Amino acid sequence: MKLLKEKILEEGRVEEGNILKVDSFLNHQLDIELLNEIGKEFKSRFKNEGITKILTIETSGIAIAAITAQYFNLPVLFARKTDSKNLDKETYESNVYSYTKEKSYKIRIAKRYLNKNDKVFLIDDFLANGKALLGLKDIVEQAGATLVGAGIVIEKGFQKGGDSLREDGIRIDSLAIIDSLEDGKIIFR
């Protein structure tokens, strides 16, 4: 997606440890116009899939999913990472390992909002090792629902998550795939 790649080149900052900071538009400050273009792009790619629900994970997936959901006329469901009084006792749970935090955390979805008739579209801001997506996939399977695919804004193509999920037969559509951040230079696939 050209507009997104231009934005990444303009405002993205590469920091030590292959970190790409896009906090000016994607995960701290939010460029709502860009999110709308991202939503339209996801819609055009997944419009014929009979999706019934958009699933994401707190925190940075929420705004992208909410804006995108407008183009699908569908509800969003976001997995909680923390214990929350807002959640039912009856939840689907999965463990997600975070490489950056070097520990596992639980993600939860209230059972009442996902069932075997659902066709689920996953949305997230970044895909690197793919552990968050695997956790969401696990929850979709626990619910007996169908996983239609995942829409990712930025995939770190030099990490293994995306390719490994694709090898498992999951459709992963990333709007920008980055092949290298070496020497502070952003190289797209």
Add this chain to the structure above:
Amino acid sequence: MKLLKEKILEEGRVEEGNILKVDSFLNHQLDIELLNEIGKEFKSRFKNEGITKILTIETSGIAIAAITAQYFNLPVLFARKTDSKNLDKETYESNVYSYTKEKSYKIRIAKRYLNKNDKVFLIDDFLANGKALLGLKDIVEQAGATLVGAGIVIEKGFQKGGDSLREDGIRIDSLAIIDSLEDGKIIFR
């Protein structure tokens, strides 16, 4: 806001400890159509205030702020509760006490995204004790920016946060104010 109150009466569930669960449409599953109506309502109430930035706090404020921001054509900024590699080192910080979790947590905003020329509109899903809003207000003041007011979806009017903030001269517009949840019954002001 009539539509919101109807939705709360229809789908809200009152649980022990004056908890109002609205996870079917506001803070776990998201009813995007309703969020759009909420966004339009905030716009109509705050359209003449010269707002330059919409500020919220993770997690449940994000979707509401993002959808609302479309009507203002403004960027959203959301305060982070957790240490995050996505954040700059240069941040405004404030401590927020959580009564439900019985501990304080830090909220952070990267300094580069808020400055003295900003006129800031706060958005959040719930207002109860008002500690989160006070933390955001503190950050707005640290930046030398102007606080225009706060748009709240549901205020628990039987707790003291809203009234106390209003006594401090802050404009608080809550779309639904609940005066009582006693005996499992939702009474609006």
